[in-house]
Amino acid sequence: MKLKTGSFPNVVILMIILLIAGFSVKAQDGEKLFKANCASCHKIDKKLIGPALQGIRDRWESEENLYAWIKNSPKYLEEMNDPYATALFEEYNKTPMTAFPQLGDADIAAVLEYVDNYQPPTASAGGEGETGGAAQGGGVDPLWFLLPALLVLIVLAVAFSKAIGALINSAKEKDPDSEKVLPKVISLKERFGIFLKHRFTILAIVIFVLCWVFGSLWDGATSLGRQEGYQPAQPIKFSHKLHAGINKIDCKYCHVGAEKGKASVIPSLNICMNCHMAVSEGPEYGTTEIAKIYDAVGWDAEKGKYIEDYEQKPIEWIKIHNLPDHVYFNHSQHVKVGGIECQKCHGSIEEMDEVYQHAPLSMGWCIDCHRETKVNFDNKYYSDYEALHEKLKNGEIENVTVEGIGGTECQKCHY
C-alpha cells in the first residue's frame, strides 16, 4: 500500500468536520487517525519518542488496560498500578504519554487494526537511476531527419530509373523483338521536363527551403547553452512540492542567501537536520532518501545523535540554473530590494516534485522583465534620482521601470 503524501492539516480539518457531524469513525480510517494523533511520537516498526507500536496488543495484559492508558495515561499510572505501565514510564524518562480523551474505543480499535496490518514501504523507488546526464537543449525538429531521408530517396529513384532504363535499352539491343514486351523507356528529360517548365515554382521552393534551413540554424545557435526544462535526476529525491507546497515551509528558511547575497544558496545539511533529526521517514520513499542526509552528515538515527569524528560527505547536487560566467546575477537585489517572488523566475516550484528549469534564462528574458518591472521608488537609495521623482510628482510618468534607471545597460550585469 502506498502512503499518500503527508496530509496532517487535512486530517485535522477532516476530523473536526467529522466530529461536528457526530459520525463515528470507521475502522478504515485507522491510518488517518494514526497519523493525526500518534505519528508525532510513535512509529510502527521503530522507536521514536515513544516505543514502536508493532505487537502492542500482545504486550499489554488486556485490551481494556491499553485503551484506558491511551485515553489518559497519567490517570492510568496513578490508579491501576500496572507494573508494565510503570516500567514503560520509567524507560521513557518519566514522560507520560499525552492523554487522548477525544478518542473513542472504535477509534482506538481502528488505529490498532492499522498497526497490526501495517506493511513497511518498499525502497523500490529510491537508489536507481543515473544522477546527472547531460542537459538537453530542447527537442530536435523531426524535419532534420526527414530531409536527408527524402534526399536519399530522390537519389535512389533517379539511380534506379537510370539503371532500369539502361537494362531495358541493352535488352532491346540484343533482342529487338522484345520491344513489344518491355516497357517504353522514358528519358530523364521527358520524366522531369515538368520541372523545367515550372522553374519559378522550383526557385520559390528552393528559397523556402534555404530560409527554413537558415532559420533553424539561427534558432539552434541562439538556444545554444540554454537549458529550459532541464530536469536532471538529483542525488537525493528531494521534493519541493512536499516541503514548500504541502508543508508550506518558507523558501528562505532553507535558501538563506536569497536576501543576503549573490547566491540563494543550496541549503547546507545542518539546515536539513533542523527538521530531519525528528523526521526520519518521508511519505514517498520512506527512510531511504532521508538516510542519505544522515549518511552525509553522520547522524545515527538509532541512537539519535551525531557520530563522533565522522568523515562528512557533502551532497553533490546537480546545478540546474546555470548562468554564463560573464553574467553577474545577485539574488538579494531581486528578492530583497526588488521584492520579486521566487516563482517569477523559478516557476511554481511548490508544485514540482522534481525541479526543472522553468525560465529560459536568456538575456532577452531578463531584459523583458527589466523593461516591465516597476522600481520601488520609496527606497531611500533612489532619492538621488531627483529628476525622476519630480516627474512622478508632476504626473509626467506613472512609474519608473528598471529600464528607466539604466537597468538594461551592459554593465549592470556584465563585468
Place this chain on the structure above:
Amino acid sequence: MNQDKHWQSVGEAAGDPAVEQLKKNEFQEKLPFDAGVLTEEGGNVNASRRDFLKMFGFSVSAATLAASCEIPVRKAIPYVIKPEEVTPGKALHYASTFSDGSDYCSVLVKTREGRPIKIEVNDKSGANGTNARVQASVLNLYDAERLRGAKAMGEDISWEEVDKKIGADFKAVVESGQEIVILTATILSPSTRNIFADFQAKYPTVKVVTYDAVSYSGMLEANEACFGVRNLSQYDFSKAKTIVGFAADFLGTWPTGEENTQAYMTMRRPTAKNPKMSRHIHFEAGMSLTGSNADLRATMKPSQEGMAIMNLYNNLAVLAGVEQIPNVPKIEFAGNSLGVASKELWENKGESLVLSGSNDTNIQIVVNGINNLLGNYGNSIMVAESAHRQGSDKAVNELIDSINSGNVGALFINNVNPSYSLPNADKFNEAVKKVGLTVSFNERMDETTSMVKYACPDHNYLEAWNDASPVKGQYSITQPTIQPIFKTRPMQESLLKWSDAEVTNYYEYIQNYWQANVFTKQSAESNFQNFWDKAVHDGVMRVEDEIESREFSANIVEIASNVKLSNGDGLELLLYEKMGMGDGRYSNNPFLQELPDPITRATWDNYACVSPKYASEVLGINIKTEADIREKDVIKISANGYSIELPVLIQPGQANNTIAIALGYGRTHAGRAGNGVGQNAYPFLSMINGTWQRYATGVKVEKTGKKYKLALIQTQYMLDGDLPDRTVLKDMSLAAYKKNPSGAVEKIKKYTESDHFVAIYDKPDYRGNGHHWAMAVDLNACTGCSACVVACNVENNVPVVGKEEVARAHEMHWIRIDRYYKGDVMDSDSIESAYQPMMCQHCDNAPCENVCPVAATNHSSEGLNQMAYNRCIGTRYCANNCPYKVRRFNWFDYMGADSFYIYNNDTDKTDTYTELGRMVLNPDVTVRSRGVIEKCSFCVQRIQEGKLNAKKENRKLADGDIKTACMQVCSANAIVFGDLNDPKSEVSKLYKNERTYNVLEEMHTLPSVGYMAKVRNKKENA
C-alpha cells in the same frame, strides 16, 4: 630644446623619428600574418578567395560540430555544516598584519568562501594605503612552489619523523655545549622574540643573529652611539617644512615607505587660500622614486655622500656657532644646492629633516648630529622607537667566522636567504656545510634551504597566527584567513616543540604573552577575553608603553674623522632596491615581476642604468636613434672581484660616471617565475667600516658586443602630446601658483556644452538622474609608487602576460603610471620628473564608442564607459581611436589553463599550478577570453556592490561608500573616486579646484577623470 616640454623617453627628448612614429600608433606591430597558413615564403599574404572559402567552410563546420556537443553537467556542492558567518557570494574581511621583516602593514584580508583574494587597508591602523608588495602578497599564498611539507636532505618526511631526528641532533648539540644560532630576519613579533628569549634562557648557548638582506646596520649603530638604543628613528614628515635627502629612498623602499608618503603628502597640498608646501631637496646618483619627487635634485656620486653630509654639517655649524669638522674638503653640487639646503634647513630649525640612505655608521652619526643641530629630535623625529630593522652586518660576519672555527653546532634559519643575498655568500655556503644541525624555516626550497639538512617550512602569513609591535605602544595581530594549504607548520611551534616547552601551540603562546604583557598596559578593557577579541577584530591596538626620553650624546667632530673621504673620481656602481622587487624575496611573484618600475618602466629584468652623457660619450651609443630600441647593448661590469653582464638602460637624471643596478634579481632557486630573471648584484656590495655599503668604486666596464631584449613599456602607449596646445601633463612652480593658482590650466580652452558639442549621440544628462561617476587624480600627490597597479591587477583579474609579451607591447595593465621628464636630457641635474596615472577616462563623448561596429563599448546612464566582453568581436577599432591609449587587447588566452606560467621561459606545468594560482581570481569579475578588448571599468563591481548595499539598507549612497581598488591603496590619497552628481562629494570639490584639468581636453572627449596640475616648490622664477 624647449625646457618646458615634457618627454617620456630619451629618444623622444633627442628627437628619434621612430619614437614619433610609435606615438602615432596604438598597435606597434602588424598583424602576425608572417607565420601563418595563409602565407608563402617571404611573408607575403597569399591567400586566394578559394583559401578563404575553405577556411570559412571549415570554421563553420567545426563550429557546428562543437555546438552540437552536450552541455556539461555542473554540480553545486553546499557546505555540510555551514559556518554561521559565511554567506556564499559575500566577502568577509578579517583584520590581520603583514610583517615579513621587510614590510609591515596592518591589513584587511578580503576572503570569499574561505579563500583570501585581496589585501585591503585596515582603516583602524590610521594608514591610507599599502605598498605594491603587500598588494601582491595574496598571490604568494597560492604559489605552488612553496614547500609542501617537511624535508630532510631533500626528501619528504613527516613532521613526527623530522621532530624525532632534529630532537635527537639538537640534544647532542646541547650536550656538546656548542653554540646554537638562530639566523633570522627582523622580527617584529614580541611573542616570537619572547620564544627566542625562552630558548636562550633554557639553553645558554643559543644566539640570535638578525640579518637584513638590505642592511640598515649603519643607521641602527649610529642611533646606538648617539642615543644608546639600537633602533630606527621615527620620522614625522607632516612636521617637516624642509626635507633634505642624501640617497634616502624614504618614500619608496625604506621601511614604512607608505607611512612616510602619507605624512609627506600632508605638507604638499597647496590650496589657493594657503599656498604652502614643504620643500624637498635631494642628492643622489641613481634616479630613485623619492628623488624623482624632489623639488630640487642634484646628482651626487655614492662615494661623495660622506663628504657632502660633512659639508652640510659644517655649513650648519657655522650658522649654529659650534665647532666644525676639520679637514673636510669643500664640495658643492649643481645649482649651489648644498648651500641652498643649509640655508633653508636653518630657516626651518625644528621643522626639518635630514636623511641619508648610507649604511655607513659614521656618516649616519653625522646625519644625527645635523638633525640634533637643527633641533629636530623630539619635533620631527621621534628618537629611536621603530623596530622595523634590527639586522647587524657585524653579527652575521662574526657568525661565519664562528662557524669556521667550529663553535656552532646548530643553525636555524628563519625567513632569510643569505646564500643568495649575502655579498660573501660563497663564504657562508662553505661555512654552513660545517654545521652539524642545519634547519631552514623558509617557505620554499630557495638558495639557502637547499644548502641545509632539514627544511621545516613556516606557514604563509595568511595561514598563521602572529603578532607584531613595530613601534613602542603599537601592537597588531596576524590572524589566519584560510586553512594551511600545504603541510606547513609555524616556525614558532617548531621551536617550542624542539625545546619541550610547556605550551607548544603558538596561538596559545601569543594569548598568554598578551595577557601578561599587553593586557596589563591598558585599562580600557578589564576582561582579557574581551580585550583579546577586540584586538583580533581591530587588528591593531595602542597601549601606553613608557617611552624613555633619550639625550643626544656623540662627539661628531671626532667620529667624522673616520668617514672615508673620496674625491669621486672614476666610475662608481650604485646598488638599489626596486619598488616592486625589493630585496628579491618575492621573485616568484609574477605580479611584481611584471610591475613596471616607476622610473625606468622596465619589467622582468634588472639592467645597468647609465646617464645619457655616459652612454653617448663612453659607450658610444647614439642616443638619438638607439636609446629606445628594445635590443640593448650588453656590457660587462666588474667590481669587487665580481662581474656580470647586463643590458644598458639610458636613465635621464643618473649621475654621470655612475652605473645603477637593482638588487633582488638573478635568483636561481626562487621558482618558475623568478628563476633566471636578471643578474644577482649583491656580490658588488662593499664592506666599509664593518657594514655593507650599497655602492662600489673602482668599477670596470667592457662592451661585449652582445644585444639583449628588454621588456620596456617606456615607449608603449605614449600619448601623442606633441602639438603645441595639447594638454597632457601640466605643472607649475609654487611661485607661479601663488600668483595665479589656475595659471597652469587656464590656457586650456574650457569647452562647454553649448559651444562645441558635436557628436553622434546626445550628450547624456546625468543631473538628478542617479550618479555620475568620476575620478580626480592629484599629480602633486602621486609619487609613482605603483601600488595601485598591483591592486588593480588583483581586483580585476588582470592577466600577467610574461616578458616576451610585454616586449611586444601586449601588457594588459588597466592603469599605467606615465612618467614624464622635463629638462635637458644630457644634463642630469636639470631633470624634473612627474607621474601621471592613466586609466580609462570614461569620456562622456568617447571616441571609442562611436567606432565599435557591434556596440560592445557604450555609455551608461551613470557616466561609465562600459565594455561588454561577451559582445566584443575584437576589431580593436576602439583601441585605435582612443587618444589615451588605455584599451588592452587579449592577444592570447592569458588567463586560461596556462595561468601565469606559460609565458615565462617554462612551459612545463602541472594541474596544481593552474588550479592553485587561479584561487586568487576575484569571482565577481569576468575572466576575459582571447580576442576581446578590456580596460579600466572604474571597478564597476564595487560600484554595483555599494549601490546594492545602500538599497538593502534603505539609505542614500554616501560619499566614500565606493572606493576603487586604486584609490583604496593609495597612501598619498592621490586618487579620489566619487559621484559628481553629489555636490558635497570629495570628487565634486576637487573637480572645482583651480588646478583641475582634463587630459586632451581640447579633443572634447569630456573625460570623467580630472587631473590636478603638479606644483613644484621652486624658488626660482621658473
